[in-house]
Amino acid sequence: MTTELSGKTAIVGIAESDYVRGADRTVPELVFDVSMRAIADAGLKPSDINGVIPPPGFVSTEEIAANLGMPEVTYSVTVHMGGASPTAALQSAAMSIAAGIADCVLVTFGWNGYSAIRPRPDAKATRRKLDLGPVLETARNFYIPYGLRSAAEWYSLYLQRYVDLYDVQPTDAAEIALACRAHAQLNDKALMRGRPMTLDDYLESAPIAGPLRKLDCCLETDCAAAVVLTSAERARDMPHTPVLYLGGAEGHPYPADEITNRPELLRLGLDFAAPRAFAMAGVKPTDMDFLQIYDCFTYVVMMELEALGICERGGAKDFVKDGNIRLGGRYPLNTHGGLLSQGHCWGFNHVVEATRQLRHEAGAAQVEGCELGVVTGYGDLGDGSIAVLGRDR
Amino acid sequence: MAGSPRKYVPETEGLNQEFFLRAAGGTLHLQRCDECGTYRHPPRYYCQHCFSGAWHWEPSAGLGRVASWVTTHFTIDRGWVDDLPYTTIVVELEEGPRLLGAMRNLSVEQLELGMKVKVVGETKRDDFVFFWVEPQ
Ligand SMILES: [Zn+2]
16 A cells, blocks of 8 residues: 555755754744755755645744745645654655645754753753643653653663663663764764764763663754655656655554553554555665664664664664674664764754765765665654665666 | 752643542542453543543552662753652552652662552642652
């Protein structure tokens, strides 16, 4: 059924902002700028765009259309899956194009993740807020009163179980932090460029919650990114090699709005989504040439690798060893530095990097000759999303 | 501690508020399905097992076992800074549902999965009860 969507649409335009702590521009300005540049990257004008998928909060379709000049929007929707939203939004964009409802769809995200989440002396707060919606209802009543206010604390409710059950050591999780930091050294836009990390740095970093140390956690960042999708047919007349949307899916743990009463504590959104996405794409996880994995926390990456089926449950600690996830290894992971070392753009930077890789425009981080790659998203209380992307031949 | 920011107490509504109002009366109550007898938490409008919308509140002694716990060493919650490090315990109640509460009269060194504990409520406002987890 869903395989009808495979290969029918493509990413044709990409753009990302700088990744900073304390942006001098507002979130809407950042979003308008990356949107304008992604549209130009596709060789299009704003008036060619008739589908818009904005982030959940911060800025609206109406503002984007009015500021950029999109006189006729035929499709707009917002995905409410926290950090899983951008990658899940690709599915919605592909569907709307394949169904003939929109021709060219802009998916964009921007936020003040450094400046607005908690008070900062060096950053100015804004009114523009994330719309967490109903997710917060459970957290407000049953987690936050206990001082469990951040994702690190919420996710530790299952990450602690994961490390205990599979005997995952800090030196295992460190492989992910170190790989992302090494890859960030090749990226001009990475917040942590010029700040390499050693295993000792990692092991000495301060404890946060559950199994998490500071260097297991992603970077609070102000940033924005945008991509444009259109039909594969039209994409072949555009400036860049099309990057085909071969498969994708979203998945939700059950119940999605509460962690502790799930019958299977370690079965998260991506466990549901990944098999569907690979089936749609008609490829196997082991066919991937690179992995752009949503890395809010190192241990979450390990659980995602297992959810993808690229290694078995509990197998990620071996999978990440011996340079396997470094550039030059079999499965280079987060070749841009990821949320851990480039910056936190809700995984939209992963989509942008995957597209750059498959265009063969990734510079020093290029995975030579890559044809297939996977991007994952992860958010709220364990929602998951995935896109399997391929270079058009 | 004088001058410290207060701990967060939520504005409650709907079924969650009913849950807290019951607990504020002095006894923890859990939702139980009228059709199949399954207990549930957090409060829901329909039974996840038989989909019945008929249910009632049933008193609970708050007895259960440790299902998991998390120790927080760094917090962005200013109301909890003075309590660092603090440990939050997930209790699997004898009725089945799991409930989260703050560790009291226990140390992390003593904690073991499956150890017997009890949940004790502290009424913070007539429509919100904070739960402590103590040894039985
Ligand atoms: Zn029932």
